[in-house]
Amino acid sequence: MTTIQKQDRNPIAHLTPEDVENLGRELDALREKVIASRGADDAAYIRKVIKTQRVLEMGGRAVLLASKFPPAWFVGTAALSIAKILENMEIGHNVMHGQWDWMRDPKIHSTTWEWDHASPAEQWKHSHNELHHTYTNVLGKDNDLGYGIMRVDEGQKWHPAHLGQPLWNLVNAIFFQYGIAAYDLELGKNLSSEKRRRDPAFKARLAATLRKVRRQAAKDYVVHPLLSGPSAPTTLAANLTANLIRNLWTHSVIMCGHFPEGVETFERTSIEGETRGEWYLRQMLGSANISGGPLLHIMTGNLSFQVEHHLFPDLPSNRYQEIAPHVRNLFERYGLTYTTGSLPKQVASAWRKVIRLSLPNDLLAKKKRPARPAPLRAVAPVRQERPRVATAGS
Amino acid sequence: MATTRTPAQFALLRDRARRFVELATTPLVPGDFWEVIDPLRGGANPRGRVVAVRPETRDAATIAIRPGRGWKGHTAGQYVRLGVDVDGVRQWRSYSLTSPPRPDGVITITVKAQPGGVVSGHLVHRVRAGTVVHLDQAAGDFTLPLVRPAKALFVTAGSGITPVMGMLRDAAGSLADVVLVHSAPRPDAVIFGPELRGLAARGGLRLVERHTEVDGRLTPERLAELVPDLASRHTWACGPNELLDALQSTYDAAGHGDLLHTERFRPAVVAVGEGGTVSFGDSGVTVEADGATALLDAGEAGGVLMPSGCRMGICFGCVVPLRGGSVRDLRNGVVTTAAEGDDIPVQTCISAAAGPCHLGI
Ligand SMILES: Cc1cc2nc3c(=O)[nH]c(=O)nc-3n(C[C@H](O)[C@H](O)[C@H](O)COP(=O)(O)OP(=O)(O)OC[C@H]3O[C@@H](n4cnc5c(N)ncnc54)[C@H](O)[C@@H]3O)c2cc1C
Ligand code: FES
Numbered sequence: 001m002t003t004i005q006k007q008d009r010n011p012i013a014h015l016t017p018e019d020v021e022n023l024g025r026e027l028d029a030l031r032e033k034v035i036a037s038r039g040a041d042d043a044a045y046i047r048k049v050i051k052t053q054r055v056l057e058m059g060g061r062a063v064l065l066a067s068k069f070p071p072a073w074f075v076g077t078a079a080l081s082i083a084k085i086l087e088n089m090e091i092g093h094n095v096m097h098g099q100w101d102w103m104r105d106p107k108i109h110s111t112t113w114e115w116d117h118a119s120p121a122e123q124w125k126h127s128h129n130e131l132h133h134t135y136t137n138v139l140g141k142d143n144d145l146g147y148g149i150m151r152v153d154e155g156q157k158w159h160p161a162h163l164g165q166p167l168w169n170l171v172n173a174i175f176f177q178y179g180i181a182a183y184d185l186e187l188g189k190n191l192s193s194e195k196r197r198r199d200p201a202f203k204a205r206l207a208a209t210l211r212k213v214r215r216q217a218a219k220d221y222v223v224h225p226l227l228s229g230p231s232a233p234t235t236l237a238a239n240l241t242a243n244l245i246r247n248l249w250t251h252s253v254i255m256c257g258h259f260p261e262g263v264e265t266f267e268r269t270s271i272e273g274e275t276r277g278e279w280y281l282r283q284m285l286g287s288a289n290i291s292g293g294p295l296l297h298i299m300t301g302n303l304s305f306q307v308e309h310h311l312f313p314d315l316p317s318n319r320y321q322e323i324a325p326h327v328r329n330l331f332e333r334y335g336l337t338y339t340t341g342s343l344p345k346q347v348a349s350a351w352r353k354v355i356r357l358s359l360p361n362d363l364l365a366k367k368k369r370p371a372r373p374a375p376l377r378a379v380a381p382v383r384q385e386r387p388r389v390a391t392a393g394s
Numbered sequence: 395m396a397t398t399r400t401p402a403q404f405a406l407l408r409d410r411a412r413r414f415v416e417l418a419t420t421p422l423v424p425g426d427f428w429e430v431i432d433p434l435r436g437g438a439n440p441r442g443r444v445v446a447v448r449p450e451t452r453d454a455a456t457i458a459i460r461p462g463r464g465w466k467g468h469t470a471g472q473y474v475r476l477g478v479d480v481d482g483v484r485q486w487r488s489y490s491l492t493s494p495p496r497p498d499g500v501i502t503i504t505v506k507a508q509p510g511g512v513v514s515g516h517l518v519h520r521v522r523a524g525t526v527v528h529l530d531q532a533a534g535d536f537t538l539p540l541v542r543p544a545k546a547l548f549v550t551a552g553s554g555i556t557p558v559m560g561m562l563r564d565a566a567g568s569l570a571d572v573v574l575v576h577s578a579p580r581p582d583a584v585i586f587g588p589e590l591r592g593l594a595a596r597g598g599l600r601l602v603e604r605h606t607e608v609d610g611r612l613t614p615e616r617l618a619e620l621v622p623d624l625a626s627r628h629t630w631a632c633g634p635n636e637l638l639d640a641l642q643s644t645y646d647a648a649g650h651g652d653l654l655h656t657e658r659f660r661p662a663v664v665a666v667g668e669g670g671t672v673s674f675g676d677s678g679v680t681v682e683a684d685g686a687t688a689l690l691d692a693g694e695a696g697g698v699l700m701p702s703g704c705r706m707g708i709c710f711g712c713v714v715p716l717r718g719g720s721v722r723d724l725r726n727g728v729v730t731t732a733a734e735g736d737d738i739p740v741q742t743c744i745s746a747a748a749g750p751c752h753l754g755i
Pocket of ligand 2: 702703704705706707708709710711712713741742743744
C-alpha cells in the first residue's frame with residue numbers, strides 16, 4: 001500500500017468536505033444509539049466471559065497437575081491456551097480500552113485492570129490506546145505499522161535490514177508478548193543513546209516491565225510446575241505451549257487488523273487540523289475485518305470487527321457485531337471499501353506484504369507510482385468514479 | 395530432632411505461603427478466583443446476598459441481606475453504603491439499618507421508592523432474593539448512647555423512621571420513657587405502622603402519629619405542643635432537610651442544641667449549572683471553568699499534572715475520580731453526579747463542570 005495521498009486514484013477523492021462531516025455525524029449517531037442502550041445484558045455478558053475464562057484457567061491448571069498423562073496434558077493445555085487467549089483478547093484488551101468503565105465496577109475498569117501478559121497495563125495503554133488508536137496508520141506516527149522492526153508500507157523507507165523481516169516477523173510471532181513489552185518500552189529508541197538509557201522515567205518503566213515479566217514467568221514456569229510435583233516437566237511444557245499458542249494466535253489476529261491488502265495509510269502532514277469526520281474516515285480506511293462465526297469473534301476479542309473497533313474503541317466489544325451491518329451500509333453509501341476476508345486469507349495477505357516489502361519497492365512494483373502528496377481532506381472538486389465495494393470472503 | 399516453631403516463624407511461613415499463592419494467580423489476586431466459587435468473597439469491600447424482600451407499604455420494602463466475609467457488624471441506628479448494579483451500572487446509596495444486631499448476622503434495610511429514583515425504585519420493585527450486593531462497613535453516629543437517657547424523643551417523617559426503627563427494635567426494652575412523633579401522609583403510608591402501633595399498645599412507647607393529609611406538616615411549634623417536656627428529652631430526629639433545619643434552629647435558639655441528634659438522607663443540593671468551581675483535591679488547586687471547557691484543559695491551565703492521552707475521548711488515559719458535584723459529558727450532555735464519599739471515574743478530556751465539582755487528583 002502507498003499512502004492514500006500518493007496513490008494514482010485517491011479512494012476518497014469523490015467525497016466533499018460536507019460528505020465527510022455528514023459521515024461523521026452518522027457515526028456519532030450510531031455511537032449514541034449503542035451508548036443509550038448499554039445495560040444489564042452487556043454487564044452480564046462481560047461478567048460471564050470473565051467467569052468462563054477463570055473457570056477454564058483454574059480447570060486447565062488443575063488438570064495439568066496430572067500432566068504426566070498425555071490426555072491430561074492435551075486437555076489442560078487446550079483449556080489454558082483458550083483461557084489465555086480470552087484473557088488477552090476479549091477481556092484484557094477491551095477492558096483496558098475502557099469499554100466497560102461505564103459499569104463503574106472497580107474490578108472491571110481500565111484504570112485497575114492488569115492482564116496476563118509481559119507488558120504492564122499502564123505502558124500498553126499508552127502505546128496502544130493513545131498512540132495507535134489516535135494516529136492509526138499515519139506513517140511516522142503510528143508505530144504499529146511494522147512495530148518499528150518491519151516495513152509494511154511502500155511509503156516506509158527500505159533498509160537492507162528489512163531483507164530479514166519475514167524472519168523477524170516469525171520470531172516476533174513466537175515471542176509476541178515480549179515483543180509487545182519491548183515495543184511498549186520503545187526499546188529501540190530508548191536504548192539508542194546513553195542519555196535515553198539513563199532517563200529515570202525510562203528506567204522506572206523498564207523496572208516495571210522486568211518485574212511483570214519476572215512474576216509472569218515465575219507463575220507459568222516455576223510455581224505451577226512445582227505444584228504439579230512429579231508432573232513438573234510436563235506442566236512446564238504445557239505452560240510454554242499455551243503461551244506459544246496464545247502468542248501465535250494474537251499475532252495473527254493483530255496482523256489482520258492493519259496489514260492486509262486494501263488497508264490505506266496516511267501522510268504525517270495529512271492529519272494536521274483533522275476534523276472528527278476525517279478522523280472517522282481514516283479509521284474506516286485504515287482497518288480490516290476478519291469474517292467468520294461467533295467462535296472466531298470471541299477468540300479474536302471481536303477484533304474481527306477491527307473497523308468497528310477503530311471507529312468506536314470504547315464501545316463494548318459484544319456490540320460490534322450488531323453495528324457492523326450499519327457501518328458496512330455507510331461504507332457503501334459513501335463509496336468506500338470495507339476491507340474484510342476470512343482469517344486464512346487475511347493472514348496470508350499480511351504475510352505476503354511482509355515478504356514483498358522486505359525488498360525495495362522498485363524491484364516488485366508492477367508500475368511506477370508517481371509521488372503525488374495530497375491532504376487527507378477531501379478537497380478534490382471533481383467526483384470520480386466510485387470505487388467498487390469489496391466484499392471478499394463474506 | 396524435634397523442632398518447635400515460634401509464633402513469629404508461623405507468621406513468616408504464612409506470609410511466604412500467601413506470597414506463593416499470589417504468585418500462582420498473578421496478575422490477578424487469589425480473591426478473583428475465590429469469587430468464581432463463592433460470589434460473596436473476593437473484593438476489598440464485603441458483599442452480601444439478598445435473602446428476602448418484604449413489602450412494607452405501597453412504595454416501601456424491607457430488604458434482608460446476609461453479609462459475607464469481612465462484614466464487621468453494626469450498631470442500631472447506623473447506616474450502610476450499599477452498591478447495587480442498576481441497568482449494569484454500579485450505584486452506591488446509603489440506607490439505615492432497620493434490624494438490631496442479630497445472632498444470624500442477617501441485616502435489613504427499608505427503602506422507600508422515590509419518584510424517578512434510580513436505586514430506590516430498583517430496590518423496592520425489582521430486586522429479588524439471590525441478588526449479590528456490595529457493602530461498606532456500617533457507619534454513622536446516629537445511635538443511642540450506652541448509658542440510656544432517662545427520657546428519649548424520636549421525631550421522624552416518611553422514610554426517616556428507618557434508623558429509629560433499628561434503635562427501637564434493639565433498645566425499646568431498655569428505654570424507660572420514649573415518645574415517638576412520626577409524620578406520614580396517611581395511616582397506611584406509615585412504614586412499620588402495625589409494628590409501631592403494637593409496641594405502643596404494649597406500653598413500650600408513646601406513639602404520636604401525624605398524617606400530613608389532615609394534620610399538615612410537622613413543625614417545631616406543633617412538636618412543642620405534642621411533647622410539652624421536650625426540653626428534658628434527648629432527641630433523635632430524621633426526616634426531610636426542612637424539618638431538620640427548623641428543629642436545629644429552634645433547639646439552638648432555646649439553648650439545648652446539644653440534646654438534638656439528626657440524621658440527614660439528602661446532601662445539600664448540588665447546583666447543576668453551566669460551568670463552576672473545580673477543585674483538584676490532591677493538588678490543592680481550584681479553578682473556575684465554564685461549561686464548555688474540558689476539565690482536562692481547566693486542570694492543566696491551573697497547573698495540575700493531569701493524566702491525558704488522545705484528548706478526544708477514546709483512550710481513557712485521562713480518567714480521574716469525581717468525588718463530589720456534577721460534570722457534563724460534552725459529547726452528549728449527560729450529567730454525572732457524585733455525592734461526598736463517591737469515587738466515580740470520569741474522562742476529563744470530554745467532561746466539563748456542571749456546577750461546582752471535586753476531582754480526586
Ligand atoms: C445516611 C443516610 C441514610 C439513608 N437511609 C435511607 C433509608 O433508610 N431508606 C431510604 O429509603 N432512603 C435512605 N436514604 C436515602 C437514600 O440513600 C437515597 O438517596 C434514596 O433512596 C434515593 O435514591 P435514588 O437513587 O432512588 O434517587 P436518585 O436517582 O438519586 O434521585 C432521584 C430523585 O429523587 C430525589 N430524591 C433523592 N432522595 C430523596 C429523598 N430522600 N427524599 C425525597 N427526594 C429524594 C432526587 O433529588 C431526585 O430528584 C438515606 C440516605 C443517607 C445519606
Ligand atoms: S485523553 Fe483520551 S479519553 Fe481523555
